[in-house]
Amino acid sequence: MRAAEKRRGQATPRTETKVYSDSKRHTDKKRLYSDSERYIDGMHRLGRIGTLGAILIMLGMPTLLGIHFHALPPFEQAARAAIPLLMVFVPSSFIEVLSYTPIMGSAIYLTLMTGEVLNLKLPVINSALKVMNAEPGTEDADIIATIAVSAAAFVTIAIVTVGVLLAMPLQPFLTLPAVKTAAANILPALFGALLVNALGRDLGGGIRARGRFKGLLPSLIAIVLLVLFDRQISVFFHLDKLAQQEGSGVIMTVFQGFVIIGVLPVSYFCTRWLYKKGRIQVSLPGEAGEAPTDPIARRR
Amino acid sequence: MMYFDLAGHNLTYAAVIVGIVYILGLAALTMRQAWKRALKIGYTKSQLRKVARVAISHTLIPAVAVLAGFFALAPILGIPLSWWRLSIIGNTSYEIMAANVALNTAGLTETAGAGGDAFILIMYVMAIGIMGGMVIAPLISKGIQKGTFKLRAADRRWGALGGSVYMASILMVFIVPVFFHISVALLTLVTGGVMMAAVKWVTHKFQALWLEDFALVISMLTAMVSSVLWNGLLM
Structure with a gap:
């Protein structure tokens, strides 16, 4: 209901028949709710089946090629190579799923x-x-998020496919040192822009929060301390050899995923506590003094 | 059969094409479901096209960086496997690391001269090593999302505020360490931030709504180009 009101404020729907009227929304509230739930359940079902299919293809590909060319490696050798990678990547995958699902659905x-x-x-x-x-x-x-990710997947696959087709003419350009430097710095370039985007009171949907960064302060202090005492912590946990290999802070690079899993609950519960105490104030669209003043938000 | 005979074999190409078509089909099906639902709950086609346009414009630059990774991978894995690995799960640095781990296990130091079984071994190791998320997500993602919905339904204000904490925390972990010494990464990050602020200012000042869709692309591209300059200066 609120989402529909918000959208109606954003733009005029192209076809009237596709939009529930206010009265219909009231009478059909239960049906709309179950429609929504059915959609989410359906998307999870599709995602699960799709994932299972992708896993089968990923494992089926080497199996079929190995059988056809009589080149299957011994199981023990594959396990010996995969287990160290799994030990590193399973915890970080778990963290990824845990921290990205609330954003990506x-x-x-x-x-x-x-x-x-x-x-x-x-x-x-x-x-x-x-x-x-x-x-x-x-x-x-x-x-x-689903439409955005699908579109992004199409574009990435299309660009890599074009790269495969034009491998010869593109190679000199994409292997230039300047292009390599630029490509290596994609994350700082991205995070600088995202940081400016993340600052401010806007939480999306016209909801605004005053003082929301207070809840992040304990995590910020913890991260600063981890960076400052990275070497000492590495020595304490006998990770100094790894630190030498990395040439920089080992905690914030190799164990970055674990830092995220530590920081998330701290930020979450501090923000919750401050919100309950009234130190962080959140206002809904149209509430006193918090009507969107941003001309772009108004026009959207 | 030797490593690169298998890596460039027509059958390997065929297997990769089947896999890529599957992923494309799944993405199309997922998008169709979301699109239909969006129209049903009141979004207009032009709004949805805008979402797709934003996603496409924001994908172009990172995708070119992925393509640069393709040229780093192709000499090690051959063209079809690099194409497959970079079209699906994973990233360049992981793929190179996984290939090295697999080769070390097979007692090899490089792919040139290796047997076909080393190629199959690399395919297995790359697939298994990064499969964690794909196994974990079907088990817990639905529960997490339902929890997020419940949280928001109980208190809309806290739902929105709590949801914002995730992205802010992830950003903090990646950004804060960069500020501890003058580096190309720091200067690039600052350039990206300054450019984003400038584009936002221009967008608001001149009511240039169209510019907002390209704010991230412009900021990133400028910052990435600037990294070449910063690299030259700091070297």
């Missing part, structure tokens, strides 16, 4: 299947939600 399945989560899918979803003024954690956000 049911789009998480396609996101994980198509990869490039941090440098591509997450910012794409973030921008799409921002441009559509959608609140994260809603059905609207789920739909927008």
Whole structure:
């Protein structure tokens, strides 16, 4: 209901028949709710089946080729190589699923299947939600994230495919040192822009929060301390050899995923506590003094 | 059969094409479901096209960086496997690391001269090593999302505020360490931020709504180009 009101404020729907009138929305509230639930359940079902299919293809491909060419490696050798990788990547995958699902919703399945989560899918979803003024954690956000991730997957596959077809003429350009430097700095370039986007009171959907960064302060202090005492912590946990290999802070690079899983609950519960205490004030669209003053938000 | 005979074999190409078509089909089906639902709950086609346009414009630059990774991977994995790995789950640095781990296990130091079984071994290791998320997500994602919905339904204000904490925390973990020493990464990050602020200012000042859709692309591209300059200066 609120989402519909919000959308009606954003733009005039193209076809009247596709939009529920206010009265119909009241009488059909139960049906709309179950429609929404059915949609979300359906998307999770599709995601699960799709993921299972992708796993079968990923494992089926080497199996079939190995059988056809009589080149199957011994199982023990594959396990010996895969287990160390699994030990590193399973915890970080768990953290990824835990921290990205609230933002991505049911789009998480396609996101994980198509990869490039941090440098591509997450910012794409973030921008799409921002441009559509959608609140994260809603059905609207789920739909927008799904459309954005699908479009991003098409473009990435298309560009890599073009690269495959034009491998010869493109290679000299893409292997230039300047292009390599620029490509290596994609994450700082992205995070600088996202940081400015994340500052401010807007939470999406016209909801605004005053003082919301107070809840992040304990995590910020913890991160600063981890960076400052990285070397000492590495020595304490006998990770100094790893630190030498990395040439920089080992905690914030190799164990970045674990830092995220530590920081998330701290930020979450501090923000919750401050919100309950009234130190962080959240106002809904149209509430006193918090009507969107941003001309772009008004016009959208 | 040797490593690169298998890596460039027509059958390998065929297997990869089947996989890519599957992923494309799944993405199309997922998008169709979301699109239909969006129209049903009141979004207009032009709004949905705008979402797709934003997603496409924001994907172009990172996708070109992925393509640069393709040229780093192709000499190690051959063209079809690199094409497959970069079209689906994973990223360039993971793929190179996984290939090295697999080769070390097979007692090899490089792919040139290796047997076909080393190629199959690399395919297995790459697939299994990064499959964690794909196994975990079907088990817990639905529960997490339902929890988020319940949270928001109980208190809309807290739902919106609590939801914002995730993205802010992830950003903090990645950004804060960069500020501890002058580096190309720091200067690139600052350039990206300054450019984003400038584009936002121009958008608001001149009511240039169309510019907002390209704010991230313009900021990122400028910051990435600036990294070449910062690299030259700091070297």
